[in-house]
Amino acid sequence: MVPSIEEGRIVLIANPVSKSGRGAVAASEAARLLRERVGDGRFEMLTTAWAGHGESLARELGPDVGCVIALGGDGLVNEVVNGLMARAPQDRPVLAVIPVGSGNDYAETLGMAYSVPTAVTEILRFQTVRADVGRVNGRYFAETLSFGLDAAIALDTMDRRQKSGRAGTMLYLESAVDQLFHHLQVFSFKMDVLGAEPGCAPHPEWDDAYLVAVQVGPTYGGHFRITPKARLDDGLLDICWATPELSSMRALALLLRARGGKHTGSDHIHFRRASSLVLDFEEEPPAQMDGEPVHGTHFLIDCVPDALTVVVGQR
Numbered sequence: 624m625v626p627s628i629e630e631g632r633i634v635l636i637a638n639p640v641s642k643s644g645r646g647a648v649a650a651s652e653a654a655r656l657l658r659e660r661v662g663d664g665r666f667e668m669l670t671t672a673w674a675g676h677g678e679s680l681a682r683e684l685g686p687d688v689g690c691v692i693a694l695g696g697d698g699l700v701n702e703v704v705n706g707l708m709a710r711a712p713q714d715r716p717v718l719a720v721i722p723v724g725s726g727n728d729y730a731e732t733l734g735m736a737y738s739v740p741t742a743v744t745e746i747l748r749f750q751t752v753r754a755d756v757g758r759v760n761g762r763y764f765a766e767t768l769s770f771g772l773d774a775a776i777a778l779d780t781m782d783r784r785q786k787s788g789r790a791g792t793m794l795y796l797e798s799a800v801d802q803l804f805h806h807l808q809v810f811s812f813k814m815d816v817l818g819a820e821p822g823c824a825p826h827p828e829w830d831d832a833y834l835v836a837v838q839v840g841p842t843y844g845g846h847f848r849i850t851p852k853a854r855l856d857d858g859l860l861d862i863c864w865a866t867p868e869l870s871s872m873r874a875l876a877l878l879l880r881a882r883g884g885k886h887t888g889s890d891h892i893h894f895r896r897a898s899s900l901v902l903d904f905e906e907e908p909p910a911q912m913d914g915e916p917v918h919g920t921h922f923l924i925d926c927v928p929d930a931l932t933v934v935v936g937q938r
């Protein structure tokens with residue numbers, strides 16, 4: 624049983640290479656502020672040294688840790704969540720996030736501030752909620768799992784970022800325009816909804832889609848509100864898929880409307896809510912989970928209700 628967030632140790636797991644290296648500077652600032660506020664004895668900073676390291680650091684946290692803070696982007700949050708989910712439910716410290724990534728969708732859902740000092744102050748208010756976690760083929764996701772167009776954009780943006788060192792919304796839009804006008808693809812999929820909300824039809828036929836998103840929270844791709852009504856604590860995954868036939872121009876207009884969650888009235892957009900589902904694709908689509916690549920054609924997906932306690936900000 625972990626100690627309470629007020630009494631236990633606080634461990635910061637920082638990704639120094641997040642946001643093109645800005646994570647290192649943000650981590651020193653956060654560590655200095657946390658040491659000042661809670662004292663040296665109650666605080667420790669761990670820095671990731673390789674991709675995937677955040678998961679083992681979170682899995683192996685000592686029994687005296689009451690709160691683990693992930694400083695980085697959605698990729699680091701995903702690693703820490705996977706580490707925490709490997710522990711027994713009563714041994715999972717509270718999760719907090721200091722957003723220093725390029726997407727920060729989970730931090731956005733938690734309402735965390737983007738300035739390090741404000742985020743530290745918010746964390747030390749110890750305001751928490753319970754949160755569900757998504758699971759796909761045995762791995763966990765905090766916010767988003769998606770297939771097709773938006774995953775292609777997210778993965779292409781990451782590729783462009785690594786090659787050019789650039790970041791931000793413009794890079795995402797450049798990639799979106801390229802994917803929409805030169806690589807817009809339809810994927811054949813079959814969705815078998817097992818634990819649907821009452822009144823929801825299963826969807827067992829093969830169908831075509833530009834994208835399928837399975838969400839714990841409302842956003843993906845850097846604050847696109849793809850499932851605006853998704854809640855962290857309802858025990859359900861919100862599913863959205865977009866069906867053809869759309870011209871590249873109309874698909875772009877729909878994507879831009881999705882930024883504010885205003886795509887929901889389109890005849891091409893469909894929603895379901897379910898606690899579990901099986902998704903099959905005829906051929907492997909581009910896929911992402913919290914911004915990280917996922918591979919395969921057969922996906923067993925479910926919601927782990929009430930899995931974590933998470934710190935929320937003031938927005």
Ligand SMILES: Nc1ncnc2c1ncn2[C@@H]1O[C@H](COP(=O)(O)OP(=O)(O)OP(=O)(O)O)[C@@H](O)[C@H]1O
Binds near residue numbers: 642675676697723
């Ligand atoms: N020390 C490290 N060296 C190299 N890669 C790392 C290291 N620590 C973490 N990573 C990897 O860096 C990737 C990106 O991390 P993170 O999500 O924190 O930042 P980001 O890409 O800038 O933000 P976002 O995911 O929001 O786009 C993740 O795949 C993670 O596994």
